[in-house]
Amino acid sequence: MALPLVYHWRNVFVRPTTTTLTILVVAAVVGLLGWILGFAAALRGSLAVASDTHKIIVIRRGSTSEGTSALPPAEFNKLSQVTGVARDPQTGRPLVSPEMTVQVALPRKRDAGRTTANVAVRGVDPERAFAVHRNVRLQGPVFATGAQEIIVGVKAAEQFAGLRLGDVVNLGFGNDRGYRVVGYFTADGGPLESEIWGYLPSLMNAYSRNAYSSAALRVAPDEDPQKVIEQIEGPAIQLTAKTEAAYWHEQLRLVRGYLVIVTGLVLIMSVAAVCSIANTMFSAVAGRTREIAMLRTIGFGRGRILVGFVLEAVLLALLGGGLGCGLCLAWLQFVGRTKDMLGASSFTTLAFEIRLTPMIAAVALAAVVLVGALGALVPAWRAARVQAVSALREG
Amino acid sequence: MSAADIELVDLHKHYRKGRIDIPALDGLSLTIDAGSFVAIMGPSGSGKSTLLHLIGGLDSADSGIIRVGEYRLDRMSERQLTAWRSRHVGFIFQMYHLVPVLTAAQNVELPLLLFRMPARERRKRVATALEVVGLADRMDHRPNQLSGGQEQRVAIARAIVTDPDVILADEPTGDLDARTSQEILQLLSLLNAEFGKTIVMVTHDPRAAAFGQRILHLDKGVLDRDERNPARPAAAAHAH
Numbered sequence: 001m002a003l004p005l006v007y008h009w010r011n012v013f014v015r016p017t018t019t020t021l022t023i024l025v026v027a028a029v030v031g032l033l034g035w036i037l038g039f040a041a042a043l044r045g046s047l048a049v050a051s052d053t054h055k056i057i058v059i060r061r062g063s064t065s066e067g068t069s070a071l072p073p074a075e076f077n078k079l080s081q082v083t084g085v086a087r088d089p090q091t092g093r094p095l096v097s098p099e100m101t102v103q104v105a106l107p108r109k110r111d112a113g114r115t116t117a118n119v120a121v122r123g124v125d126p127e128r129a130f131a132v133h134r135n136v137r138l139q140g141p142v143f144a145t146g147a148q149e150i151i152v153g154v155k156a157a158e159q160f161a162g163l164r165l166g167d168v169v170n171l172g173f174g175n176d177r178g179y180r181v182v183g184y185f186t187a188d189g190g191p192l193e194s195e196i197w198g199y200l201p202s203l204m205n206a207y208s209r210n211a212y213s214s215a216a217l218r219v220a221p222d223e224d225p226q227k228v229i230e231q232i233e234g235p236a237i238q239l240t241a242k243t244e245a246a247y248w249h250e251q252l253r254l255v256r257g258y259l260v261i262v263t264g265l266v267l268i269m270s271v272a273a274v275c276s277i278a279n280t281m282f283s284a285v286a287g288r289t290r291e292i293a294m295l296r297t298i299g300f301g302r303g304r305i306l307v308g309f310v311l312e313a314v315l316l317a318l319l320g321g322g323l324g325c326g327l328c329l330a331w332l333q334f335v336g337r338t339k340d341m342l343g344a345s346s347f348t349t350l351a352f353e354i355r356l357t358p359m360i361a362a363v364a365l366a367a368v369v370l371v372g373a374l375g376a377l378v379p380a381w382r383a384a385r386v387q388a389v390s391a392l393r394e395g
Numbered sequence: 396m397s398a399a400d401i402e403l404v405d406l407h408k409h410y411r412k413g414r415i416d417i418p419a420l421d422g423l424s425l426t427i428d429a430g431s432f433v434a435i436m437g438p439s440g441s442g443k444s445t446l447l448h449l450i451g452g453l454d455s456a457d458s459g460i461i462r463v464g465e466y467r468l469d470r471m472s473e474r475q476l477t478a479w480r481s482r483h484v485g486f487i488f489q490m491y492h493l494v495p496v497l498t499a500a501q502n503v504e505l506p507l508l509l510f511r512m513p514a515r516e517r518r519k520r521v522a523t524a525l526e527v528v529g530l531a532d533r534m535d536h537r538p539n540q541l542s543g544g545q546e547q548r549v550a551i552a553r554a555i556v557t558d559p560d561v562i563l564a565d566e567p568t569g570d571l572d573a574r575t576s577q578e579i580l581q582l583l584s585l586l587n588a589e590f591g592k593t594i595v596m597v598t599h600d601p602r603a604a605a606f607g608q609r610i611l612h613l614d615k616g617v618l619d620r621d622e623r624n625p626a627r628p629a630a631a632a633h634a635h
Binding site: 003004007051081186290293294295296297298300301326388389393 | 486
């Protein structure tokens with residue numbers, strides 16, 4: 001049997017200052033790691049739900065996003081020539097949704113409206129849009145075609161002020177047309193949930209637009225989306241087409257870059273945590289040389305001593321890990337679960353809901369066990385090599 | 396567990412300090428009978444502690460034979476010696492070396508954790524050991540809540556809890572006042588007389604040595620004198 005757990009547990013608190021500092025360092029690493037893992041999961045989730053392989057987004061050739069694309073009706077009408085597009089079972093019309101996207105600056109909730117961020121406002125024809133964007137589900141009524149009404153994605157509603165039911169949002173070229181919020185919608189957690197939708201003709205009129213921004217197109221279930229894209233990009237139509245997955249993968253490029261930077265930061269902090277634990281454990285070993293010598297004398301082998309000190313460091317790291325998870329949860333609870341980021345070329349805000357799930361917490365704690373074990377390895381090795389006779393003589 | 400004779404033949408042990416060779420034991424031969432109480436005296440550097448460490452399997456000799464009971468320590472590996480110590484030897488140190496974060500009972504229990512023994516049995520043995528040293532009512536006290544004498548009693552309980560053949564004590568009263576020293580020495584005598592433990596005690600103090608049945612005087616790594624203590628029942632012991 002190894003040394004009793006109570007021995008290691010109590011020894012963790014023998015040096016309160018260094019222990020507290022180490023716990024705080026580890027907590028910072030774990031807190032950030034939990035947050036970043038939650039963010040990465042949200043990003044993956046967004047990409048996963050925005051990966052409808054049979055939905056194609058069409059923009060003008062040379063444009064990189066809907067925000068910078070203009071698709072005149074004449075160009076849009078060419079899409080009716082494309083074969084392989086799904087059709088409405090009742091009307092027989094091809095499922096192609098003309099859409100217009102503009103950005104509006106709305107006050108953020110997280111700083112009580114002191115700053116604003118761009119939100120995408122999408123004008124759609126509800127009949128066609130809901131047939132193409134199958135993951136969009138209404139929570140409440142849809143906007144009336146004859147009134148200045150909008151519906152709001154649930155993440156946009158969480159992020160921005162003034163988007164409650166009944167609130168009026170000023171839209172239009174001169175910001176002079178009040179659109180009333182009449183309902184919400186979800187999109188399986190995907191990027192569309194960060195948007196505001198209104199009736200296409202009304203919004204085109206409000207923004208004095210005579211061109212759409214893009215078209216969303218549903219490919220028939222038994223057709224190859226790639227062949228549809230080839231037709232759209234071919235000489236007859238000459239537009240740019242991307243599957244939804246490819247489009248959002250491109251749009252989330254900035255977010256992925258951000259994640260890489262934060263991950264690098266976590267790695268640097270992890271090295272600091274390993275050093276901090278190593279420092280604490282070196283102090284522990286130095287202060288307990290005679291105790292270790294006594295343990296060796298009464299029959300504890302080098303292996304048991306080594307494992308004991310590694311276990312002690314892991315306990316220390318887990319304390320920091322527990323605190324870090326708590327801090328991360330508190331941050332998400334009190335500061336906000338939703339993180340907004342700009343799309344790579346749309347310059348509109350994409351919101352991600354970050355959750356510290358039990359699985360993410362488990363992964364963060366597993367990482368912390370590794371950090372603890374790594375930090376303890378050299379000091380524990382030193383403890384195991386304590387020469388009992390010399391240490392006892394010093395006593 | 397049966398007690399053991401200790402036999403040391405032509406032991407040599409040198410330490411190196413830089414380029415200087417320091418002889419600690421220089422051809423020492425000695426036999427200690429099972430169940431005896433032997434005190435080892437001598438000036439600093441005479442090899443007392445080295446001898447104790449060699450008998451306890453904590454250190455290895457440069458040459459010579461070390462036999463404790465049926466075990467040839469000079470032929471055993473470090474791993475074997477570690478396992479042997481846990482079963483056959485109890486150590487008592489001048490500075491007690493109790494673990495400050497553990498209670499008296501937990502300190503005494505430490506050597507038992509090396510055995511496959513049910514927790515209930517361990518608790519029983521710990522209680523018995525603490526009762527023998529007169530600290531049954533201090534089981535849950537931590538070392539800083541005990542006096543020096545009580546700490547040494549806990550250390551003695553830790554040394555006897557595995558029921559070893561041999562108890563090795565290195566200046567067990569060196570840090571205690573005269574009255575407490577007497578109590579500790581009486582306790583060691585009791586362990587020798589009542590429980591048949593072989594006790595080898597290193598001491599500078601002639602009053603402590605007087606508790607031994609035999610007093611060995613070491614000087615410069617050799618046995619200078621081997622005295623029988625007339626005040627204590629004679630033990631069958633002899634030097635080569």
